[in-house]
Amino acid sequence: MTWYDWVSTLCLCIGVFLCLTGAVGILRMPGFYARLHPAGKSDSLGQFLVLIALMFQAYATEDGLNEFSTDPRLTLIKLILIFLVVMITGPTATHAITKAAFMDGLKPWTKESTAEVDEHRSEFDKAHDSARLVVQQKSSHAGKGGTEC
């Protein structure tokens, strides 16, 4: 393995890890505006890192490791085009979703508003909240104290 193989593998691992954490964040965050955070930031960085890793790989295929039937420089240009498109459209789409939600009058999630919007929330979030309540009661029942976070 040459050095750009190692750089490519490192970028790919970090990027895929960020994509996975972004997905978990989208699934687990409590409110819509909180969900924008993993969707807008960690996803974008993960995609950029994966595409940079693929660019390194396309460059590495130029000297002897070429798996493609086409010119490796064409692959590089295509990857740069995808990079530019994703870089421009991703934040724009996130901004548009946020603006649409704000114009629609969606309130940010707070702990006090949980009971108020309870009928709009899914069964998954209710189960999550009740499970968290049970854990909090157990930890306070243990009597250690001062371990709240």
Place this chain on the structure above:
Amino acid sequence: MSWVFLISGVVLLIGMLLILIRALLGPTVFDRVLAVNSFGTKTVVFLAILGFISGRADFLDIALLYALMNFIATIAILKFIEQRKLS
């Protein structure tokens, strides 16, 4: 090098599955739109990785096309939600 791409693709698929769960559960319509948009951008990355797994550069064209289509679809859905008409 191919097994790194293979593992990355599987991890990306797991992430896409989690986002799909949010798209199905989402309390408001904006959660669904956000999840579908994120799913689409992850699909772009997955298609690019798939091109490197199978050794065919044609997948990158499909990925580029999918990125543009995903953006247009998101903006169109949001415009329809906001204004109730597309014209």
